[in-house]
Amino acid sequence: MDISQSDDVVLIQDTLAGNKSSFAILINKYKSKIFNLCYRMLNNYHDAEDISQEAFLRAYKKLDEFKVSQKFQNWLYTIAINLCRNKLKRDNLVKFISIDKKITDEDDDIPFEIADESQTPEKYLIRMEEKNRIRYLVHSIPVKYRTVFLLRYVEGLSYKEISEITGLPVGTVETWLFRAKKVVLKNAEIFYSA
Amino acid sequence: MDCKYVVNLISKGGLSPAEQIMLNTHLEGCRSCKEKFLLLDKTFSLLKNEVILPPDDFTDKIMSKIEQKKPITDGYVLPFHSYFRRLIPAAVVATMVVVAGLIFLQKRKPSEVVVTFNIAVSDAQAVTLAGDFNGWDTESLKLKKQNGIWVLKLPLAPGRYQYAFVIDGKNWLADPYAKDYVDSDYAPGAKNSVVDTTRL
Numbered sequence: 001m002d003i004s005q006s007d008d009v010v011l012i013q014d015t016l017a018g019n020k021s022s023f024a025i026l027i028n029k030y031k032s033k034i035f036n037l038c039y040r041m042l043n044n045y046h047d048a049e050d051i052s053q054e055a056f057l058r059a060y061k062k063l064d065e066f067k068v069s070q071k072f073q074n075w076l077y078t079i080a081i082n083l084c085r086n087k088l089k090r091d092n093l094v095k096f097i098s099i100d101k102k103i104t105d106e107d108d109d110i111p112f113e114i115a116d117e118s119q120t121p122e123k124y125l126i127r128m129e130e131k132n133r134i135r136y137l138v139h140s141i142p143v144k145y146r147t148v149f150l151l152r153y154v155e156g157l158s159y160k161e162i163s164e165i166t167g168l169p170v171g172t173v174e175t176w177l178f179r180a181k182k183v184v185l186k187n188a189e190i191f192y193s194a
Numbered sequence: 195m196d197c198k199y200v201v202n203l204i205s206k207g208g209l210s211p212a213e214q215i216m217l218n219t220h221l222e223g224c225r226s227c228k229e230k231f232l233l234l235d236k237t238f239s240l241l242k243n244e245v246i247l248p249p250d251d252f253t254d255k256i257m258s259k260i261e262q263k264k265p266i267t268d269g270y271v272l273p274f275h276s277y278f279r280r281l282i283p284a285a286v287v288a289t290m291v292v293v294a295g296l297i298f299l300q301k302r303k304p305s306e307v308v309v310t311f312n313i314a315v316s317d318a319q320a321v322t323l324a325g326d327f328n329g330w331d332t333e334s335l336k337l338k339k340q341n342g343i344w345v346l347k348l349p350l351a352p353g354r355y356q357y358a359f360v361i362d363g364k365n366w367l368a369d370p371y372a373k374d375y376v377d378s379d380y381a382p383g384a385k386n387s388v389v390d391t392t393r394l
Contacts, residue, residue, distance in 0.1 A: 001372060027253045028267045034247035040241070046354065046390070050376055056256050057379060079252045131244070144312060174207065181205035184345055188233050 008072040016063055023063075027056050030073055031157065032078055034080050040150050041084040043139045055080040071166075077155070078165050081147050088143055132190075140187045145180035150172050195220050200227050204234060259379065306349045307391040311357075313369065314343045318361045323348070325357025325386075332360045356386040387389065 008029075014022035034055055039048035058079050066075055139150055151162045163170045169186075203209065203217045204227075221228045238299060254294035311323055321344040323335040337359075345357075356376060359367040368375065372387030 020257070023260070024253055024257050027256055032245060039246045045246075048246070049252070052248065052251065053259075056338050060256075060260055060337070061379075063199070064200050125356060131240065134231075134240045137233075137237060139243065150241070154240050155242070162320050172286050177207065178205050182201060184234055184237060185201050185204060185230050188230050 005071055009068055012066060012072065015060075020055060022175060023060055026072070030076055031056075033073065035041075035074055037077065037081055037150055037154065038084055039078065040138060040154055041143075041146060042087060043079070047087060049053045051083045052080060055083055058083070070160075074157075074165050077151065081165070085143060096111065137187055141180045141183050145176045148176045149180035153179055197224060197227050197364060200224070201230070201356055205233050212373050267352070305351060307352055307394075308347050308349045309389060309391065309394070311337065311346045311359075311369070312343055313337070313367065315359075315367070316342075322360045322363075323357060324360050326355040332363060337379065350389075350391055351378070352391045354386055354388060354390040355394075360385055 008026065011022040012028050012085045015026070031052070035048055035052040038052040038055070039045065042048050042051065055076060059076055066072065068088075120193060138146065138149070147166060148162055148168070152159075157165070159170045159173045162168070162173045166173070168176070196221075200217065200220050203383055206213075209217065210221055221231055225364040237369065242372040250273070267379065284364055317322060322338075323337060323346055324330045324332045327350055328334055335346060335348065339347040341343075355370070358378075359369065363369055368385050369387035372389065373393065374390070375385040378384040378386045
């Protein structure tokens with residue numbers, strides 16, 4: 001166990017003993033990572049705020065279930081990712097999809113949609129600056145692939161860690177990363193086909 | 195080598211030296227593939243370097259929820275949902291009609307926004323509003339019945355608040371026309387309504 005992890009365990013034990021302020025320390029330590037991941041998943045600041053706060057609240061409530069053999073950070077990622085997926089599923093049930101282009105993954109029943117639906121993809125994207133192009137490309141990755149993609153390329157986690165967090169076999173993680181990158185490359189064609 | 199194959203190579207992790215050479219050769223001669231490759235590369239860089247930070251009060255908000263007294267959780271009621279039937283006595287179900295839920299915006303001081311909370315509920319003796327803004331106190335914010343609709347105008351500092359209506363001090367009702375809902379921490383399956391003063 002590295003130093004950071006043993007610090008976390010001490011803080012967790014302290015929290016469980018009734019010292020809530022130790023949990024505040026844990027929040028401060030991991031809030032940027034969790035918030036950033038949620039933002040990249042949801043592409044919406046307010047949603048990211050709600051969901052990442054909810055992730056910490058859930059973690060607090062389930063703190064006695066946390067196993068010391070896990071990394072607290074990765075446990076938080078698991079909670080946050082599940083909440084993001086649920087949020088995206090819920091949103092898709094009520095949202096009116098106003099764009100023509102809808103990219104669905106054959107294995108996943110959550111259709112992708114662009115966060116800003118106010119304009120048709122072709123007209124809007126060509127004028128997009130690079131940062132927004134990249135955000136669009138990331139958001140164009142189907143949800144389940146996006147998860148592994150972000151854990152790998154934002155959080156820099158190993159295949160093994162991603163496998164533990166998502167519950168997927170390592171081979172599947174590799175495959176989904178491959179597919180995520182292919183989706184990005186395919187959608188990048190939009191910027192170059194005009 | 196065709197571009198379709200190159201896309202597979204670019205997407206693969208861990209290329210062999212031979213594959214690497216094939217890829218580089220192709221990219222040197224193919225502008226379109228090169229641009230895609232660079233874009234993927236930039237995507238990784240941006241994701242690593244651009245960290246979106248949470249708001250300053252992030253930790254405080256969570257800790258205040260943790261410190262909060264839990265609201266009454268029995269009898270969480272949601273209109274239009276099956277929970278509705280499960281939690282309310284049948285007689286009340288038959289007569290309860292939820293109609294309104296409009297929220298109107300009126301500006302008072304620059305720093306405050308008056309939000310109007312409406313709900314139509316028949317056969318209620320008292321309706322109160324409980325939420326983040328009053329520590330989920332189920333008694334202090336009383337709605338007034340006007341022409342069959344229960345109304346309360348509440349000045350709020352700009353922000354985003356969770357709330358619910360409390361009927362006769364015991365049944366909780368979500369606002370059917372709230373723009374957003376979040377899962378309630380305290381009653382599984384129930385939802386709190388959300389009002390955002392900047393998005394009325």
